[in-house]
Structures are given as structure tokens and as C-alpha cells.
Amino acid sequence: MAGVRQAMLARRSSSRVTDAAPTHDELLALVEAAGQLADHSGLRPWRILELRGDDRDRLGDGLAKAEGVKPKHAEKYRAKARRAPLVLAVVASVRPKHKVPEWEQEAVASGVAHALSLVLDDEGWGVFWRTGEHTRAKAVHKAHKLGKNERLLGWLYVGGLPARGKRPRAKGRIKAAEHLGTL
Numbered sequence: 001m002a003g004v005r006q007a008m009l010a011r012r013s014s015s016r017v018t019d020a021a022p023t024h025d026e027l028l029a030l031v032e033a034a035g036q037l038a039d040h041s042g043l044r045p046w047r048i049l050e051l052r053g054d055d056r057d058r059l060g061d062g063l064a065k066a067e068g069v070k071p072k073h074a075e076k077y078r079a080k081a082r083r084a085p086l087v088l089a090v091v092a093s094v095r096p097k098h099k100v101p102e103w104e105q106e107a108v109a110s111g112v113a114h115a116l117s118l119v120l121d122d123e124g125w126g127v128f129w130r131t132g133e134h135t136r137a138k139a140v141h142k143a144h145k146l147g148k149n150e151r152l153l154g155w156l157y158v159g160g161l162p163a164r165g166k167r168p169r170a171k172g173r174i175k176a177a178e179h180l181g182t183l
């Protein structure tokens with residue numbers, strides 16, 4: 001469908017967003033759409049955690065702890081986690097020792113995050129996928145109450161698009177011919 005191609009060509013990450021955010025119900029509809037991608041054996045090896053308000057401080061505190069910073073000095077990390085009104089933690093929930101290897105399951109979870117970024121962008125929201133050296137640190141894992149077979153793929157920071165809209169693409173579009181080859 002041409003609409004998807006146009007949406008991809010128009011997609012841009014927005015590092016700065018306003019305090020507006022999709023509601024829980026709006027988000028549910030977008031997660032439903034993003035979750036329709038190819039999934040070997042239909043394992044659905046992913047989930048998304050919706051962090052709003054003070055819940056974002058759990059992320060900030062987890063990052064501070066991973067860095068070895070005491071809670072009373074965690075303000076800098078809390079502020080980072082508050083850069084958007086809605087932070088979506090992307091979790092790969094893998095089934096170990098399944099005939100579908102773990103890397104394929106993580107590929108599905110990653111695909112969902114990309115698809116969710118795209119549909120959010122297409123609906124007019126600002127989105128920015130962030131990670132960092134502590135994404136898979138124990139303290140961050142615990143802060144998100146993840147299970148033994150779960151791991152984070154980072155966070156989608158979501159909010160309203162600033163009045164100036166999306167930034168123009170600095171390096172232009174990719175050169176497709178450089179990425180498409182034959183044997």
C-alpha cells in the first residue's frame with residue numbers, strides 16, 4: 001500500500017516533544033496495529049510498558065543505580081526519564097530453548113518497536129527511541145519488574161510534536177542502491 005511507503009519516507013525521530021501524549025486507549029489501537037507484523041510461530045515475544053507521571057522516576061532511579069549513583073543524587077537521571085510525557089519501555093519476552101531461536105524472537109520485538117514508532121509518527125506524535133549503556137543493567141531490569149527471560153530493547157519517548165514540526169532530515173534520504181544488491 002502506497003500509504004505505508006509514504007509514512008516511512010516522512011518518518012523522523014523527534015528528540016524534543018511537548019507535554020501532549022496519546023491516551024491509553026489511543027495507544028492500545030496503535031499497539032494493536034504495530035503487533036501485526038511477521039512473527040515466527042506466533043510467539044508474541046514482546047510487551048510494552050507504559051510509563052507516565054511518577055512511574056518514569058522508576059526508570060530514572062534504575063539508571064542512577066546502574067551508574068552507582070545514590071537515590072538522593074538521582075535527579076539528573078529522573079530528569080532524563082522525564083524528557084517525554086509518555087515513555088514506552090520495549091521488552092523482548094523470549095521463550096528459551098524454543099525451536100524459534102532467541103535472536104528471531106528479539107527481531108520480532110524490535111520490529112514491533114519500529115512499527116510502533118512509525119504508526120505514532122504517522123498519527124502526528126513525536127517519537128524518539130533511546131537506549132544507553134545501562135539498558136540491560138540489573139538495576140534497570142529490576143526497576144521494570146522484568147522476568148528472567150525478559151530484556152529491554154530501550155524506550156520510545158513519546159509526546160507532542162513541537163510547533164516547528166519535524167526537523168528536516170540532516171543527511172537526506174538513504175541511498176537505496178547502496179543497500180540493495182545481488183549475490
Ligand SMILES: Cc1cc2nc3c(=O)[nH]c(=O)nc-3n(C[C@H](O)[C@H](O)[C@H](O)COP(=O)(O)O)c2cc1C
Nearest residue numbers: 011012013014015127128129130131132153154169
Ligand atoms: C535501538 C535504537 C536505540 C537508539 N538509541 C539512541 C540513543 O540512546 N540516543 C540517541 O541519540 N539516538 C538513539 N537512537 C537513534 C534515534 O532514535 C534516531 O533514530 C536517530 O536520531 C536518527 O533520527 P531519524 O530516526 O529521524 O533518522 C536509537 C535508535 C535505535 C533503533
